[in-house]
Amino acid sequence: xxxxxxxAYLIETRYPLEVAAAAMAGEQSSGTFRTVPGETPELLQxxxxxxxxxxxxxxxxxxxxxxxxxxxxxxxxxLRRAKIGLSWNIENTGTVLASVWSTVLGxxxxxxxxxxxxxxxxxxxxxxxxxxxGPAFAVAGTRRLTGIERRPxxxxxxxxxxxxxxxxxAALADTLIAAGLDFIKDDELMGDPPHSPFEYRFEAVMxxxxxxxxxxxxxxxxxxxxxxxxxxxxxxxxxxERRGGTCAMLVLNSVGLSGVIEVRRHSAxxxxxxxxxxxxxxxxxxxxxxxxxxxxxxxLAGIDHMHVNGLSxxxxxQDESVMASAHACLTxxxxxxxxxxxxxxxFSSGQTAVQAAETYRRLGSNDFIYCCGGGIMAHxxxxxxxxxxxxxxxxxxxxxxxxxxxxxxxxxxxxxLQAFG
Amino acid sequence: xxxxxxxAYLIETRYPLEVAAAAMAGEQSSGTFRTVPGETPELLQxxxxxxxxxxxxxxxxxxxxxxxxxxxxxxxxxLRRAKIGLSWNIENTGTVLASVWSTVLGxxxxxxxxxxxxxxxxxxxxxxxxxxxGPAFAVAGTRRLTGIERRPxxxxxxxxxxxxxxxxxAALADTLIAAGLDFIKDDELMGDPPHSPFEYRFEAVMxxxxxxxxxxxxxxxxxxxxxxxxxxxxxxxxxxERRGGTCAMLVLNSVGLSGVIEVRRHSAxxxxxxxxxxxxxxxxxxxxxxxxxxxxxxxLAGIDHMHVNGLSxxxxxQDESVMASAHACLTxxxxxxxxxxxxxxxFSSGQTAVQAAETYRRLGSNDFIYCCGGGIMAHxxxxxxxxxxxxxxxxxxxxxxxxxxxxxxxxxxxxxLQAFG
Numbered sequence: 001x002x003x004x005x006x007x008a009y010l011i012e013t014r015y016p017l018e019v020a021a022a023a024m025a026g027e028q029s030s031g032t033f034r035t036v037p038g039e040t041p042e043l044l045q046x047x048x049x050x051x052x053x054x055x056x057x058x059x060x061x062x063x064x065x066x067x068x069x070x071x072x073x074x075x076x077x078x079l080r081r082a083k084i085g086l087s088w089n090i091e092n093t094g095t096v097l098a099s100v101w102s103t104v105l106g107x108x109x110x111x112x113x114x115x116x117x118x119x120x121x122x123x124x125x126x127x128x129x130x131x132x133x134g135p136a137f138a139v140a141g142t143r144r145l146t147g148i149e150r151r152p153x154x155x156x157x158x159x160x161x162x163x164x165x166x167x168x169x170a171a172l173a174d175t176l177i178a179a180g181l182d183f184i185k186d187d188e189l190m191g192d193p194p195h196s197p198f199e200y201r202f203e204a205v206m207x208x209x210x211x212x213x214x215x216x217x218x219x220x221x222x223x224x225x226x227x228x229x230x231x232x233x234x235x236x237x238x239x240x241e242r243r244g245g246t247c248a249m250l251v252l253n254s255v256g257l258s259g260v261i262e263v264r265r266h267s268a269x270x271x272x273x274x275x276x277x278x279x280x281x282x283x284x285x286x287x288x289x290x291x292x293x294x295x296x297x298x299x300l301a302g303i304d305h306m307h308v309n310g311l312s313x314x315x316x317x318q319d320e321s322v323m324a325s326a327h328a329c330l331t332x333x334x335x336x337x338x339x340x341x342x343x344x345x346x347f348s349s350g351q352t353a354v355q356a357a358e359t360y361r362r363l364g365s366n367d368f369i370y371c372c373g374g375g376i377m378a379h380x381x382x383x384x385x386x387x388x389x390x391x392x393x394x395x396x397x398x399x400x401x402x403x404x405x406x407x408x409x410x411x412x413x414x415x416x417l418q419a420f421g
Numbered sequence: 422x423x424x425x426x427x428x429a430y431l432i433e434t435r436y437p438l439e440v441a442a443a444a445m446a447g448e449q450s451s452g453t454f455r456t457v458p459g460e461t462p463e464l465l466q467x468x469x470x471x472x473x474x475x476x477x478x479x480x481x482x483x484x485x486x487x488x489x490x491x492x493x494x495x496x497x498x499x500l501r502r503a504k505i506g507l508s509w510n511i512e513n514t515g516t517v518l519a520s521v522w523s524t525v526l527g528x529x530x531x532x533x534x535x536x537x538x539x540x541x542x543x544x545x546x547x548x549x550x551x552x553x554x555g556p557a558f559a560v561a562g563t564r565r566l567t568g569i570e571r572r573p574x575x576x577x578x579x580x581x582x583x584x585x586x587x588x589x590x591a592a593l594a595d596t597l598i599a600a601g602l603d604f605i606k607d608d609e610l611m612g613d614p615p616h617s618p619f620e621y622r623f624e625a626v627m628x629x630x631x632x633x634x635x636x637x638x639x640x641x642x643x644x645x646x647x648x649x650x651x652x653x654x655x656x657x658x659x660x661x662e663r664r665g666g667t668c669a670m671l672v673l674n675s676v677g678l679s680g681v682i683e684v685r686r687h688s689a690x691x692x693x694x695x696x697x698x699x700x701x702x703x704x705x706x707x708x709x710x711x712x713x714x715x716x717x718x719x720x721l722a723g724i725d726h727m728h729v730n731g732l733s734x735x736x737x738x739q740d741e742s743v744m745a746s747a748h749a750c751l752t753x754x755x756x757x758x759x760x761x762x763x764x765x766x767x768f769s770s771g772q773t774a775v776q777a778a779e780t781y782r783r784l785g786s787n788d789f790i791y792c793c794g795g796g797i798m799a800h801x802x803x804x805x806x807x808x809x810x811x812x813x814x815x816x817x818x819x820x821x822x823x824x825x826x827x828x829x830x831x832x833x834x835x836x837x838l839q840a841f842g
Contacts, residue, residue, distance in 0.1 A: 001615050028610065030581040036798060038589065039581045047584035047616075065705055067737040091616050092583050098648040099612035101675040102697045106609060109700020110736035117700070160451040160460045162513050163468035168459065188527060189449065191520035194422050195468075195512050227519040230683040254522040256677005262651040276523045279530020279538070280702055280709055284486055287705045315531035316488040377457060 001094065003125025006052060006087040007104040007293075012063070012116030012286070014070040014077040017054045021084045023113050025049035028106055029088060047092055052085035063115035064286035070113070081116065095131030097300060098258055100124070109287055119289035122296055129334045132261070134341040135304040137270035139367045142304060142344055145246040145270060147218040148182050151398070152360070154390050155183030155221075155371040157348065162189045166196050170204035177212045177220050179376065179383035180391070183369055185223035188251050188276040192228055198236050206243050223249040223272035223305070230262070237267050245269060247305075252298055253277040264302030273303035273343070283316065291325040296333055299343050305369060306343045311359055313349040322347075323362045330365060344369060351375055353416035356393035357403050366398065380415045389416035422515065424546025427473060427508040428525040428714075433484070433537030433707070435491040435498040438475045442505045444534050446470035449527055450509060468513055473506035484536035485707035491534070502537065516552030518721060519679055521545070530708055540710035543717055550755040553682070555762040556725040558691035560788045563725060563765055566667040566691060568639040569603050572819070573781070575811050576604030576642075576792040578769065583610045587617050591625035598633045598641050600797065600804035601812070604790055606644035609672050609697040613649055619657050627664050644670040644693035644726070651683070658688050666690060668726075673719055674698040685723030694724035694764070704737065712746040717754055720764050726790060727764045732780055734770040743768075744783045751786060765790060772796055774837035777814035778824050787819065801836045810837035 013020040025031070029049035030039055059078050070077065086104075093099035100122075109117050135141075143149055156176055158169055173184055184205070192198040202224050213219040226236040226248045233255075240248055249272040250260055264271060281288040295306050308325035309317045326345040333341050345368045347359055352375030360366065372390065379386030392413035396406035407414035434441040446452070450470035451460055480499050491498060507525075514520035521543075530538050556562075564570055577597055579590055594605055605626070613619040623645050634640040647657040647669045654676075661669055670693040671681055685692060702709040716727050729746040730738045747766040754762050766789045768780060773796030781787065793811065800807030813834035817827035828835035 030584045036580045036794070038585055038593065043581060043584040047581070065737075067739060069737075092610065092614055093612065094614040096612045096614070096649040096653070098650075098672060098675040099610065099614065102609045102612075102648070102672050105674075105698040105701065107697060107700070107736070109698070109704045110730075110738065112735060112737050117704075159457045160464060160468075163451045163464040164459055172459065188523045189513065189520065191514065191517045191523075193513055193515040193517070193520065227523070228517040228679065229519075230679060231686075232517070233679070251519060251523050253526075254519040254678045256680040257675045258649065258651060258654070258680035259677040259683070262680070262683070265652070276528060277526040277530070279528070280526065283530045283538075284705050284708045287708075288701055309531075314533065315528070316486075316490075316533050317531065318488060373457070 001090050001127055003090045003127055004087040005090060005093065005100055005103065005122070005124060006085060007122045008120040009084045010081065010116060010118040010120055011084055011114050012060065012079060012081045013113050014074055014079050015113050017056060017080065017082050020113050021051040021054050023111060024084060024108060025051055025086055027111060028086070028103055028108060029092060047089060050087045052087050053083070055083040057081040057083060065115045068112055068115040079115070083120070090125055090127060095128055097132065097261065097297065101257060101297065116286040118285070118287060119293045121290065122293045124296070124300065124333060126334055126336065128300060129336055129339045129341065132300040133264060133302050134339065135299060135302060135343050136264070137304040138340060138342055139344050142221070142270055145219070146182050146221050150366060151394055152366050153182040153369045154387055155185065155369050156181055156376055157185050157187055157371055157373055158190065159187065159373050161187035164196060166200040166204040169196065169201055170208050173205045174208045175383055176376070177208060180387040181220060183221045183223070185249055185272060185371070186225035188225060188274045191225050192232060198224070198226070199239060202239060202245065203243065206245060210244070219246065221247045223247040225249040225251070227251040227255050233263060234266065237263070237269070241268050247272050249274055250303070251276050252303070253280070257297060257301055260298065260301040260303065270304040271302060272305040273298050273307065275307045292328045295325070295328055295343065299333065299341055303343055305346050307348060308345045310347040310349045310351040311355040315349055326363050326368065330367060346371060352420035353389040353393040353403070353413055354420045356390060357397040360394060360397040375416070375420060378419070380419050381412055385412040385415065388412040422511050422548055424511045424548055425508040426511060426514065426521055426524065426543070426545060427506060428543045429541040430505045430507070431502065431537060431539040431541055432505055432535050433481065433500060433502045434489070434534050435495055435500050436534050438477060438501065438503050441534050442472040442475050444532060445505060445529060446472050446507055448532060449507070449524055449529060450513060468510060471508045473508050474504070476504040478502040478504060486536045489533055489536040500536070504541065511546055511548060516549055518553065518682065518718065522678060522718065537707040539708060540714045542711065543714045545717070545721065545754060547755055547757065549721060550757055550760045550762065553721040554685060554723050555760065556720060556723060556764050557685070558725040559761060559763055560765050563642070563691055566640070567603050567642050571787060572815055573787050574603040574790045575808055576606065576790050577602055577797055578606050578608055578792055578794055579611065580608065580794050582608030585617060587621040587625040590617065590622050591629050594626045595629045596804055597797070598629060601808040602641060604642045604644070606670055606693060606792070607646035609646060609695045612646050613653060619645070619647070620660060623660060623666065624664065627666060631665070640667065642668045644668040646670040646672070648672040648676050654684060655687065658684070662689050668693050670695055671724070672697050673724070674701070678718060678722055681719065681722040681724065691725040692723060693726040694719050694728065696728045713749045716746070716749055716764065720754065720762055724764055726767050728769055729766045731768040731770045731772040732776040736770055747784055747789065751788060767792060773841035774810040774814040774824070774834055775841045777811060778818040781815060781818040796837070796841060799840070801840050802833055806833040806836065809833040
């Protein structure tokens with residue numbers, strides 16, 4: 001087993017950058033606070049993390065995070081931001097993804113040297129492509145399961161998020177599928193509660209999906225939220241497969257890395273990755289990790305669809321960050337044609353026909369799921385007109401025609417641009 | 422199924438506090454950005470999150486986190502910090518812990534209203550005490566398995582963290598157990614790598630443990646790090662049980678909530694919870710969650726030992742925070758005598774005989790594991806003297822005798838106070 005795992009970090013410290021980088025490397029490999037007898041030069045050479053680069057960025061005035069410390073000998077040393085690159089021998093972790101997680105994250109955020117610490121990127125050697133199955137469906141499989149070619153999938157999230165009975169959920173699904181949707185998902189708040197037991201909800205929605213499939217020849221994908229305890233998740237996965245479902249949704253941050261890997265190994269359907277709680281990792285510019293690094297773990301674990309927010313969204317995230325996340329999902333992790341590992345990005349949060357052209361243009365691809373709530377349900381012409389407005393918007397984008405021009409002959413798009421613009 | 426889940430948050434916003442609290446309640450229950458047809462007054466009444474309290478804390482000058490927004494109509498509204506209490510009908514989630522996770526965390530950190538958002542506490546209704554097994558061993562079980570009564574368990578972490586062969590690990594364990602240790606754990610970086618396959622390492626260490634147990638009548642607890650994929654974790658748990666091991670270690674943040682629950686249901690040994698990556702959640706005062714809230718999820722999931730850092734530690738965490746974490750682990754979550762659910766706190770990071778008395782005094786209990794590395798291995802008299810110094814320190818603390826007085830007649834303690842004080 002050969003190769004190295006590498007990772008890049010943003011840091012802020014008063015220590016000399018070389019000392020700070022060495023502290024990171026030591027803590028996350030063979031070292032500890034004190035020199036210990038067993039840490040021989042040979043061991044250090046083979047298992048010690050290597051500092052690959054140090055890039056000084058800028059001097060800053062005040063500590064971003066509290067409680068960092070530096071020795072009195074440093075006096076009033078300047079506070080600096082920098083990028084640090086580290087790498088580890090694959091012999092440290094083998095191909096155990098949980099061990100990589102401990103290695104590239106671990107205690108780093110708590111080291112007293114640092115008043116900012118953020119994982120910017122991580123790279124895995126090829127041996128991980130053999131160890132983990134990766135996304136089993138991703139773009140090609142999702143297109144095959146839904147019968148949708150050469151355009152984005154148009155989807156929605158069942159709302160109200162919580163409180164609808166299985167029957168009410170199915171009735172809403174009926175309206176939405178009749179309107180022409182390709183994809184429906186549960187809200188992350190909706191799991192297996194007493195007022196909408198998973199089994200009843202799933203059966204009710206699938207009956208609707210099947211009825212429409214008989215008519216259209218296409219089966220709408222339903223990302224049913226199975227996130228929970230394994231006994232229940234296994235029963236629910238069995239039901240999804242038995243009943244001809246094509247997707248299961250997982251809340252990544254609660255099911256966990258080992259949990260998701262286990263679901264993947266026992267699932268024959270596509271896995272829709274919801275990032276609820278992502279703000280814990282991504283909201284602060286001074287601590288946490290980038291989505292670029294985050295999504296790589298979940299793709300290795302086998303997630304097919306990854307949420308990336310959307311342009312002009314209702315949250316805090318900036319458009320540039322949204323598009324960087326989407327591009328990351330579509331960028332291969334390994335240089336191997338035999339092992340496609342991309343995930344399909346899912347745009348969601350305040351999306352309507354208005355952002356469609358820009359989303360397509362900036363992504364440079366049709367390989368995504370575009371989830372709208374109000375953009376469909378609140379369209380002045382009703383849900384079917386809402387879905388049509390999205391088809392129009394993406395048709396126009398693909399043909400290179402400005403949406404407002406295309407709208408002159410496409411009234412549903414015109415109405416959407418008026419209502420949501 | 423009755424009861425409510427409740428949670429408290431620290432927020433920072435320019436919105437009127439009532440509006441901000443309503444936005445949190447809406448996003449995390451039946452609401453979404455737009456009013457949707459199905460959100461009837463009846464549904465909202467039953468499933469809407471309830472704002473339980475709003476406590477204005479202070480006006481602040483500048484946004485802690487970037488990219489929050491407030492409408493122009495608010496003009497130059499003041500930026501305020503406040504505490505917000507929310508509660509949810511148990512009907513929203515049932516007893517699915519992953520659904521609770523999505524409910525109390527979810528998208529909150531990304532809402533544009535807020536420039537700080539931190540989960541301060543969460544409380545579960547009694548029905549969760551039936552739904553989840555909780556810690557199966559905790560204090561009483563850990564004492565029974567190790568044969569240690571009425572004093573803290575003295576432990577250590579195998580160092581170097583990474584790089585030792587199974588034979589070298591066993592040799593080190595031999596030294597440490599001969600010195601009188603009660604507890605040994607793998608570092609979180611050490612899992613199942615090619616240079617120290619779990620099976621070989623575990624067998625080698627257990628052989629040493631058994632040999633000493635024949636002599637002393639007490640079996641040292643070895644928290645072997647099984648964190649990884651489930652196929653391997655199941656094999657490793659089987660081995661631990663078959664071989665008479667008494668503990669398995671899990672890196673909570675990578676195994677995940679669903680993963681830990683599944684391990685607990687298939688494990689007959691105590692579970693040692695490592696919080697590697699905790700800084701992602703806890704390091705910033707402006708985003709994330711408190712350890713008080715964090716540890717409750719893991720205790721419900723069944724973790725017996727929870728890491729809490731240590732007094733005068735080598736990381737950033739302040740002593741007050743360390744002790745609050747340790748107290749939290751020992752505080753029951755439910756008012757039910759039939760269902761003990763406390764976890765045993767594990768002090769670790771730069772610990773020596775020096776902090777022993779203060780740890781005991783501030784915790785007001787002997788029910789903890791005290792892990793020392795250098796505090797044992799770097800004792801001037803050697804490892805056995807290091808362990809003796811810790812016994813002396815805790816004996817003195819329990820008897821109410823100042824360590825320096827007790828040291829006058831206890832040379833190992835005297836040497837430790839000199840070396841590490």
